[in-house]
Amino acid sequence: MMVDHGMISPDWKPLVILLEDVLGRLFDDLAPQEPVGATITVGHRAAGEGYGLVRLANVGAVGELVDAQIEQLGGPVLDAVASDLPVTTDDVWADSRWPALTRQAMKERTPHLYDTWSRIRGVAALAAGWDGAGVLVLSCCVTGPADETVLSSLRRYEALAAATLAVVYASTTDGSPQVLAMLRSRGVIEQAKGAIMDAVRCDADAAWRRLSIASQHLNVKLRDLAMVLVEYLGNAPAEQPTGLPSNKPDTARGVDAAKLWQILTEPGSTESRCSS
Structure with a gap:
């Protein structure tokens, strides 16, 4: 319910x-x-x-x-x-x-x-x-x-608790297409978090916070922001789970990936830089 x-x-x-x-x-x-x-x-x-x-x-x-x-x-x-x-x-x-x-x-x-x-x-x-x-x-x-x-x-x-909640909720409210999108999203978000962790030598919580703040201030879905970053860093389409249709960002048009990566990996307040 x-x-x-x-x-x-x-x-x-x-x-x-x-x-x-x-x-x-x-x-x-x-x-x-x-x-x-x-x-x-x-x-x-x-x-x-x-x-x-x-x-x-x-x-x-x-x-x-x-x-x-x-x-x-x-x-x-x-x-x-x-x-x-x-x-x-x-x-x-x-x-x-x-x-x-x-x-x-x-x-x-x-x-x-x-x-x-x-x-x-x-x-x-x-x-x-x-x-x-x-x-x-x-x-x-x-x-x-x-x-x-x-x-x-x-x-x-x-991650297990969040995935359980998200997938069961999505399957109930929106059916299988939303479940597939959820599975794609979690993978690319983990890739983006890992890239930030390697670049700034921070833990997973700090990497998530940087992505979350950027998502809120740029008004871009976090999953789309993560995909833009992963594709920018890899200079190739983001890896998709086997057997799932490809996922394209729908809110990240116009985001300067190079500038965003610089913001996310520099010392200081991610929030203040995203607002500038």
């Missing part, structure tokens, strides 16, 4: 079951870090402030913590969406970024889960895009600090 702005209802059970399977695998990977729970939260930038975020799937007993962040208290999930960057904390209850998010506040909100809140210390949240302006946040809670090991586990499952 769909809701406005391309978001997904948590009552849409087939997708929720698939995403909970992804979270179950993440949970198993995090076993050495003693996970308390993991969640997938989705929304859409067209929904305005707050992005209309809704918790879609979870494992463990931490869903209420995400709901509290969205509805009232703030926290890592909201910050990950707002910044397009990973957010981690060694102790979510003592972090000055979210003064309202405390164990006491959660106890007052959900007293029956206080034992759960007592176990949690670290939280990590990683935002990703899906279907253009859609947003997805993969987050987890652990009993110790949320360190780079925890974040690495999230990164391994981010």
Whole structure:
């Protein structure tokens, strides 16, 4: 079942079951870090402030913590969406970024889960895009600090979660042609991200942020921007998945690929350079 702005209802059970399977695998990977729970939260930038975020799937007993962040208290999930960057904390209850998010506040909100809140210390949240302006946040809670090991586990499952959401949504709303376009898009976006990572020696999150900012400020679909870059750098048509019809950018006409590449790979603010 769909809701406005391309978001997904948590009552849409087939997708929720698939995403909970992804979270179950993440949970198993995090076993050495003693996970308390993991969640997938989705929304859409067209929904305005707050992005209309809704918790879609979870494992463990931490869903209420995400709901509290969205509805009232703030926290890592909201910050990950707002910044397009990973957010981690060694102790979510003592972090000055979210003064309202405390164990006491959660106890007052959900007293029956206080034992759960007592176990949690670290939280990590990683935002990703899906279907253009859609947003997805993969987050987890652990009993110790949320360190780079925890974040690495999230990164391994981010693409799988985003692809699951995008493909199932596309197949339901637009049928097989949109699914094929989605499969093409993810491949070329990964190629463009890889090129930026190699050029500026940054990680995947920073490369995604550069592409995303450029897409928003140039009003060009991210997948089309990525294809322009890949074809410019390779001096040849972008590689297409075997068996799929070719995909041509439909919003990137007039983009100066050489200038765009220079902007994306120079130090400084991608946002300010795209605006100039």
